[in-house]
Amino acid sequence: MTATGAIEATGARDAPAGPWWWPRRRSAVLDVSLAAVSTVETAFEGLDFAHDTGLPTWAGLLLGLVVGPVLLLRRRWPVAVVLVSVAVTPAQMGALLGMIGLYSLAVSDVPRRVIGLLAGMAVAGTLVSSFFTIRQDVGGEPDFNPPTWFVLVMAVAVALVVTAPPVLWGLYVGARRRLVESLRERADGLERELSLLADRAEERAEWARNEERTRIAREMHDVVAHRVSLMVVHAAALQAVALKDPEKASRNAGLVGDMGRQALTELREMLGVLRTGEGSSGRSSAPVSDEPERLVAVASKAKAKAAGSGAGGPGVRSEVSVQVAEAGAGSGGSGGGAVRGGAAVVTAEPEGEGPSLAELGDLVGQSRAAGMVVELSVDGAAGEAGYPSGVEQTVYRVVQEALTNVHKHAPGAEVRVRLAHREGEVAVQVENGPSERGAAGVGLPSGGNGLVGMRERVTGLGGVFVSGATEAGGFRVSAVLPGR
Numbered sequence: 001m002t003a004t005g006a007i008e009a010t011g012a013r014d015a016p017a018g019p020w021w022w023p024r025r026r027s028a029v030l031d032v033s034l035a036a037v038s039t040v041e042t043a044f045e046g047l048d049f050a051h052d053t054g055l056p057t058w059a060g061l062l063l064g065l066v067v068g069p070v071l072l073l074r075r076r077w078p079v080a081v082v083l084v085s086v087a088v089t090p091a092q093m094g095a096l097l098g099m100i101g102l103y104s105l106a107v108s109d110v111p112r113r114v115i116g117l118l119a120g121m122a123v124a125g126t127l128v129s130s131f132f133t134i135r136q137d138v139g140g141e142p143d144f145n146p147p148t149w150f151v152l153v154m155a156v157a158v159a160l161v162v163t164a165p166p167v168l169w170g171l172y173v174g175a176r177r178r179l180v181e182s183l184r185e186r187a188d189g190l191e192r193e194l195s196l197l198a199d200r201a202e203e204r205a206e207w208a209r210n211e212e213r214t215r216i217a218r219e220m221h222d223v224v225a226h227r228v229s230l231m232v233v234h235a236a237a238l239q240a241v242a243l244k245d246p247e248k249a250s251r252n253a254g255l256v257g258d259m260g261r262q263a264l265t266e267l268r269e270m271l272g273v274l275r276t277g278e279g280s281s282g283r284s285s286a287p288v289s290d291e292p293e294r295l296v297a298v299a300s301k302a303k304a305k306a307a308g309s310g311a312g313g314p315g316v317r318s319e320v321s322v323q324v325a326e327a328g329a330g331s332g333g334s335g336g337g338a339v340r341g342g343a344a345v346v347t348a349e350p351e352g353e354g355p356s357l358a359e360l361g362d363l364v365g366q367s368r369a370a371g372m373v374v375e376l377s378v379d380g381a382a383g384e385a386g387y388p389s390g391v392e393q394t395v396y397r398v399v400q401e402a403l404t405n406v407h408k409h410a411p412g413a414e415v416r417v418r419l420a421h422r423e424g425e426v427a428v429q430v431e432n433g434p435s436e437r438g439a440a441g442v443g444l445p446s447g448g449n450g451l452v453g454m455r456e457r458v459t460g461l462g463g464v465f466v467s468g469a470t471e472a473g474g475f476r477v478s479a480v481l482p483g484r
Contacts (some may be wrong), residue, residue, distance in 0.1 A: 104171025
């Protein structure tokens, strides 16, 4: 409905649209029926008006046939319908036209002041017409001569009875329709909002899945790649000295075996975390983003024992295997793990059980055992509270990946690892010189994800990561992480 009273042709839900300005077909049928009844009424009233005024009969009939069909426009132009009904009120025509027109006007969205003005005009026209009609009828009765105020009261009563009910009923129906439409729009808005929220939730879930895939890939790379790289280096050294120095070849063979077992242990623990997470996903929604790093505890302890035992004999390897098996079985008592198919499936260890800064010496020692010249220097000391486990694990992984890259890309190069404890932060730098001439590479493949993973780890904790070639032809990796 516009300000002029023109109703927009909007159909109801699930209802077929009607012709022209009607929203539904049944609305068109109803208006046509009302217009037909109004036309018959105004035609007879037009004949009476022509007889009373002395006009030709055809003129009164034509006036009735023109006025009656105006009711077809009540939904489109209710103001025009009311004006026509007011105009023919002196001719005592269009009673149905006037009532239906006032009702349609009150139902529409025409401003209230316009409704009040037109309703007042209708009351005034009906009052004047009723007053003279009643006075004329009363004057024709010789035995009944009421005072003028009585005729006026009767005229007012007739005017109010004819005009007030359609207006009040139309206002009520219009308010109810607007309320229903408002509730419907609100429901549609809530439905759209819920749909949008569902889409956003799906996007967040997809983003979380991608992030989790990336994190798992990074963990697998950091945990396994270093071990496998050392195995390849030791295997190359074993091949070189197998005939010249059998004793050294035997030691290298033992180191290769130890590294392989440690790599398998860590890999099993990583896969165990995934299996356990899948099995308990329906029972717990706790975040598991730090589990892989916590679960390296068993392998880290075993690694320290293996490194401290020199070449490592069968007794040491047996002890490592037993320790891993006991860790996998013992965790099951507290709901943390199980043994499946002979492999230890270990769940998250308590916070702080992953690689730490205290294990950097063992990490450097493994590379030295593989023939790399590594210098480790530590500046300052950590505070009494130490660093968060995530920071220590990240520093450890940066050094581990940097040493792995030296094994891959710069065989025979000298490496310097510097760890600096500063106020509120910890810095680490791994720098290697150029590869020695004549040093043969071990043919380790590279996926190009090492530096990317280091950068993601460091920046994820709010740190700064820088890497690049040095002027001497080597490579430098630096990271600074907040201590809190």
